[in-house]
Structure formats: structure tokens, C-alpha cells
Amino acid sequence: MKINISDSEMVVMRAIWTLEQASVDQIACQIAASNDWSVATIKTLLGRLVKKEMLATTKSGRKFIYTPTMSECEAVGLMGQELLDKVCAKKHVDVLVNLIDDAKLTAENLQIIREALAEKTPACHVTCDCLEKFSACTCDHDHATDDMKVMEVIS
Ligand SMILES: [Zn+2]
Numbered sequence: 001m002k003i004n005i006s007d008s009e010m011v012v013m014r015a016i017w018t019l020e021q022a023s024v025d026q027i028a029c030q031i032a033a034s035n036d037w038s039v040a041t042i043k044t045l046l047g048r049l050v051k052k053e054m055l056a057t058t059k060s061g062r063k064f065i066y067t068p069t070m071s072e073c074e075a076v077g078l079m080g081q082e083l084l085d086k087v088c089a090k091k092h093v094d095v096l097v098n099l100i101d102d103a104k105l106t107a108e109n110l111q112i113i114r115e116a117l118a119e120k121t122p123a124c125h126v127t128c129d130c131l132e133k134f135s136a137c138t139c140d141h142d143h144a145t146d147d148m149k150v151m152e153v154i155s
């Protein structure tokens with residue numbers, strides 16, 4: 001599943017995750033204080049989020065009730081995956097090291113990361129997938145010889 005949420009849509013999602021489920025009025029109430037958005041704007045954002053299947057609607061009397069189709073945690077996981085999908089497999093390590101560098105992490109947080117690393121099974125070979133993902137390879141290597149090496153490892 002692809003997740004592609006704009007910053008404004010994320011504000012709406014956050015409000016609904018906090019409320020668990022909400023009508024347009026409740027969402028507007030929650031967001032109005034911090035954002036200068038009209039109800040029409042919020043309705044537009046809700047419409048987009050329904051289209052993107054981030055929200056489901058049910059009718060309660062004359063009002064629509066919006067419910068998230070996934071938890072914030074699941075959504076964040078998908079966003080992380082999407083970030084990795086935008087980068088060659090060979091450069092995933094750089095993305096992760098940069099993220100750890102930039103993140104605010106407590107000693108407990110670092111312990112959780114260490115445990116996750118300890119449980120992670122290493123891949124024996126990471127192949128460049130630049131050409132599958134994009135039309136150009138930005139990795140510093142020769143595709144022909146690298147593919148040969150992989151063939152040798154397999155045979
Ligand atoms: Zn590559």
C-alpha cells in the first residue's frame with residue numbers, strides 16, 4: 001500500500017487519530033485553534049483522505065463520521081518504507097545512519113535500536129536497484145561486472 005499524505009492532510013489525520021473518530025465539526029474544532037482553515041478547506045482535505053483510503057466514512061443521522069483506516073503507528077511505518085523505496089537498496093544504510101544522527105533519542109530509545117539491530121538478520125548481498133526504481137544509476141559501480149559477481153555467487 002502506498003501512502004502519500006501532504007502536510008495539511010497530516011494535520012487532519014492527527015486530529016482524527018486523537019479523537020479516534022470524528023465529524024467535520026469536531027475536526028474543525030480541534031484544528032481551528034492552531035490553523036486558519038475554513039470548514040470548506042477541512043472538508044476538501046477530508047475528501048482527499050477518503051479518496052486515499054486513509055479515512056472511512058459512516059453516516060450518523062445527517063452527519064458523516066470519519067474513522068482512520070490505520071493507526072498512526074502503521075502510517076508512520078508505511079512512510080518510512082516509502083522513503084526507503086525512493087532510495088537505492090545500496091544507500092539504505094546512509095538513510096538510516098542520517099536518520100539516527102538527526103533523531104532526538106534517549107538512552108532507552110538507543111537501547112531499543114540496539115536490540116532491533118541485534119535481532120536483524122544481515123543480507124548476504126545487497127544489489128543495486130537504481131535501474132529498477134529509476135532510469136539512472138547513481139551508485140558508484142559498474143553494473144555489468146557487479147551483475148557478473150552476483151551470478152558467480154549464485155552458481
Ligand atoms: Zn544503486
Ligand SMILES: [Zn+2]
Pocket residue numbers: 128129130131137138139141143
Ligand atoms: Zn547501479
